[in-house]
Amino acid sequence: MSDTVRFRVHRGLSRSEGEEGFQDFEVPLVRGMSVMDGLDYIYDHLDGSLAYYDHAACNQGICQRCLIQINGATGLMCQTLVTGDLTLEPLSTQPVERDLVTKWGRKSDG
Numbered sequence: 389m390s391d392t393v394r395f396r397v398h399r400g401l402s403r404s405e406g407e408e409g410f411q412d413f414e415v416p417l418v419r420g421m422s423v424m425d426g427l428d429y430i431y432d433h434l435d436g437s438l439a440y441y442d443h444a445a446c447n448q449g450i451c452q453r454c455l456i457q458i459n460g461a462t463g464l465m466c467q468t469l470v471t472g473d474l475t476l477e478p479l480s481t482q483p484v485e486r487d488l489v490t491k492w493g494r495k496s497d498g
Contacts, residue, residue: 393417395426398410398477417470426474456476458476
């Protein structure tokens with residue numbers, strides 16, 4: 389098992405405006421680390437401009453605000469454990485505000 393894992397994270401403002409792309413980050417792999425823990429590491433140590441739902445008040449999969457696409461499947465950042473490289477994208481059914489943040493509760497126009 390590698391000591392680090394690659395987080396390939398959606399970056400940008402809007403799919404419809406074409407202002408998006410991906411950025412790769414190398415994150416130390418820690419046993420029991422969730423996707424949210426990895427994003428917290430990126431935010432704290434690599435890029436403080438990363439936008440994602442960080443919800444310390446819940447962090448138990450109850451509120452579902454951290455629902456995103458993880459390697460192409462819908463999952464909760466706070467409940468999904470990291471076992472290898474990841475590609476993280478916002479939900480395709482929601483308009484993107486920035487990076488992994490969507491306009492929660494609103495359907496996409498496209």
